[in-house]
Amino acid sequence: MSMKDLTPTRRQLLSAIGTSAGSVAAMQAMVALGHAAESQFTGPPTLSGARKGETVLVLGAGLAGLVAAYELTKAGYKVQVLEFQGRPGGRNWSLRGGDTYTEVGGAVQKVQFQPGNYLNPGPWRIPHHHKTLLHYCREFGVALEPFIQMNHNSYVHQTDAFDGKPMRYKEVATDFKGHVAELLSKAINVGSLDDKVSGEDKERLLEAMRAWGALDKDMAYASSLKVSGQRGYDRAPGGGVEGAPTPSQISSLSDVLDSKVWNQMGFFFNYVMQTTMFQPVGGMDMIGKAFARHVDHLITYNAKVVQIDQSATGVAVTYQDTASGATATAKADWCVCCIPATILGQIPMQVNDAMKASLKAVNYSASVKTGLEFKRRFWEEDESIYGGHSFTNQPISLISYPNYHYFKSGPAVLLGSNAGGLGGSLLAGMEPAARLEAILAQGEIIHPQYRQEFMNGVSVAWARVPWNMGGNSRWSDDARKQHYQNMVAMDGRIVLAGEHASYIGGWMEGALTSSIDAITRLHQRAQEA
Amino acid sequence: MNKQKFALQTALVALAVAGVSVPATADAPGAGGTQALGPETGEQVYRQICQACHMADGKGASGAGTFPALAENPRLASPVYPIIVVTRGKGGMPWFSNALSPAKVAAVITYVRTHFGNHFTTPVTEADVKKFGSPAPVIDH
Numbered sequence A: 001m002s003m004k005d006l007t008p009t010r011r012q013l014l015s016a017i018g019t020s021a022g023s024v025a026a027m028q029a030m031v032a033l034g035h036a037a038e039s040q041f042t043g044p045p046t047l048s049g050a051r052k053g054e055t056v057l058v059l060g061a062g063l064a065g066l067v068a069a070y071e072l073t074k075a076g077y078k079v080q081v082l083e084f085q086g087r088p089g090g091r092n093w094s095l096r097g098g099d100t101y102t103e104v105g106g107a108v109q110k111v112q113f114q115p116g117n118y119l120n121p122g123p124w125r126i127p128h129h130h131k132t133l134l135h136y137c138r139e140f141g142v143a144l145e146p147f148i149q150m151n152h153n154s155y156v157h158q159t160d161a162f163d164g165k166p167m168r169y170k171e172v173a174t175d176f177k178g179h180v181a182e183l184l185s186k187a188i189n190v191g192s193l194d195d196k197v198s199g200e201d202k203e204r205l206l207e208a209m210r211a212w213g214a215l216d217k218d219m220a221y222a223s224s225l226k227v228s229g230q231r232g233y234d235r236a237p238g239g240g241v242e243g244a245p246t247p248s249q250i251s252s253l254s255d256v257l258d259s260k261v262w263n264q265m266g267f268f269f270n271y272v273m274q275t276t277m278f279q280p281v282g283g284m285d286m287i288g289k290a291f292a293r294h295v296d297h298l299i300t301y302n303a304k305v306v307q308i309d310q311s312a313t314g315v316a317v318t319y320q321d322t323a324s325g326a327t328a329t330a331k332a333d334w335c336v337c338c339i340p341a342t343i344l345g346q347i348p349m350q351v352n353d354a355m356k357a358s359l360k361a362v363n364y365s366a367s368v369k370t371g372l373e374f375k376r377r378f379w380e381e382d383e384s385i386y387g388g389h390s391f392t393n394q395p396i397s398l399i400s401y402p403n404y405h406y407f408k409s410g411p412a413v414l415l416g417s418n419a420g421g422l423g424g425s426l427l428a429g430m431e432p433a434a435r436l437e438a439i440l441a442q443g444e445i446i447h448p449q450y451r452q453e454f455m456n457g458v459s460v461a462w463a464r465v466p467w468n469m470g471g472n473s474r475w476s477d478d479a480r481k482q483h484y485q486n487m488v489a490m491d492g493r494i495v496l497a498g499e500h501a502s503y504i505g506g507w508m509e510g511a512l513t514s515s516i517d518a519i520t521r522l523h524q525r526a527q528e529a
Numbered sequence B: 001m002n003k004q005k006f007a008l009q010t011a012l013v014a015l016a017v018a019g020v021s022v023p024a025t026a027d028a029p030g031a032g033g034t035q036a037l038g039p040e041t042g043e044q045v046y047r048q049i050c051q052a053c054h055m056a057d058g059k060g061a062s063g064a065g066t067f068p069a070l071a072e073n074p075r076l077a078s079p080v081y082p083i084i085v086v087t088r089g090k091g092g093m094p095w096f097s098n099a100l101s102p103a104k105v106a107a108v109i110t111y112v113r114t115h116f117g118n119h120f121t122t123p124v125t126e127a128d129v130k131k132f133g134s135p136a137p138v139i140d141h
């Protein structure tokens, strides 16, 4: 018996610890063994004992502001929230039939979706490791369902690959992997890697390439039933007399390289893009609404913050009623400011210059998301695509299929664009009707059914969202180094929070974790004051 | 031998390329990438990029915040300020040094400085942009 046999496996150890000492110990042990350190979340804040009558102003009723209001109220503070819009949630938002959306510049869109259909213009997917967000969903009973991130049967499309024909992901990904495996094994076999890989490892690598690449006995990647077992068949297996499958033809290395499918393969490896992902049943705004059930009575809506002052004893925030234009001033002992940096950077605020500079240093990127309603689910009925994304190098960037009400007859809404970068700017600069036309023209290249089945659509260009004027924050490495700590440091009686004040920018988790950290420090300072 | 060497190179290139796909830190549009669009002239750059925020007439617009007017804007008198803003970004104004070459940045600033009621006729050059502008910021996290 070797030493190895006596050493318990990691799994045995963990289950022993888990059953004997409870899950906290198991968790700590897992972290020590290099597992599960995937979130800084260790539980909701447990603030308590606020001084009687102590007050906090929260600016912005996005998730950062809502969680601040919720937890500070629990801690005993008297909270008032000022919100520019007439609804809670901020970027946590869904559009449904009957809604009206007016973008910067004044263009108005009336959403015409059938009941039950919706577009999530902003956040739409929740990674399994965003534990803070998942905690509140659990606490408030927000029902979650799977968000299909990876779909082997959706399309990969490049205008200059395969004569512009969309290809199924499983075909090009299998072919890419097969060709690379064949080439690597050739390189090993002619001795090209002798100075880098030992004899034993060479054998193992060859074995890996054969299995991974679905290579044949001669280590070649070639059309066969075995390869079709991954990329799909010409005639799929069936029953009875004609049951035998026939193989499909692989594509050449050069064609596969044109498809740039490694982009998709790499995308699915991203930490924040990995499965399992979730979405709230009925629309993303279920989360903001769930918070609002607890704090709605604290929120002053249609209140545009225009100035933020502080003294040694308190804060005074001037705001304008967006309907009447009348201004008023709200006062409190403390302020948690959760307004996006795009806008806050333009509001006169009595804080130190370093904090002000940080608001100009953080940058934003904006995408254009579009909901298209079609008469029927042709992607399901004609093409066996259930959820997931088809990727294209056209400005729309992708088409994403609804992850709910599968197989239902009647109208359904898909995501017709999630355009970033230059494609996003291009579409954002159009008026909604022209934008919709461009999005349909690009989409019909992937799904020729588009024109026949189209009913209506609504597009949200984040650059032109009046209360955000940008999409998600992004920090360059240099700006982060110079300015981030200045942004998050509390200045007197004011502390900033929001996704921009986190290392999880562009995610709801960042908004929540930033806010929880901010109110924890605020509470500490209030206790000391 | 040549053929084998070629095969090896191809394999390594393929593997190397497979490794460089951009990490998605924020919620990203996805992996398709956007095909190179062809804004060439200053006017095309303005129409395809800038008017999303500064509006088709250059007059800007407001919501909870403001997209400043570029029309009749005295701050464009010196080319240095717009070069810095366009290449480095500023709050809600994104940087474009990753997407636009210095020549295109020069072209669009020249366009803006001579249209929308602005009459700053000295052209901005590629050399000006290289001198006063910032290189594309790096984002690793």
Ligand SMILES: Cc1cc2nc3c(=O)[nH]c(=O)nc-3n(C[C@H](O)[C@H](O)[C@H](O)COP(=O)(O)OP(=O)(O)OC[C@H]3O[C@@H](n4cnc5c(N)ncnc54)[C@H](O)[C@@H]3O)c2cc1C
Residues within 6 Å of the ligand: A059, A060, A061, A062, A063, A064, A065, A082, A083, A084, A085, A088, A089, A090, A091, A092, A121, A122, A123, A124, A125, A126, A303, A304, A305, A306, A338, A339, A340, A343, A367, A369, A462, A467, A468, A470, A471, A472, A497, A498, A499, A500, A505, A506, A507, A508, A509, A510, A511, B027, B064
């Ligand atoms: C296109 C897109 C896709 C995204 N996808 C995902 C995703 O899949 N998963 C995910 O987890 N996250 C995603 N996000 C990110 C997520 O939406 C944000 O990180 C999060 O919702 C931000 O919350 P916040 O409270 O920081 O800001 P916000 O939600 O923006 O809240 C700020 C609030 O301040 C208000 N306000 C603004 N100006 C003023 C003023 N002057 N006075 C008073 N109030 C004001 C606004 O109306 C708003 O309600 C996405 C975002 C976008 C734009």
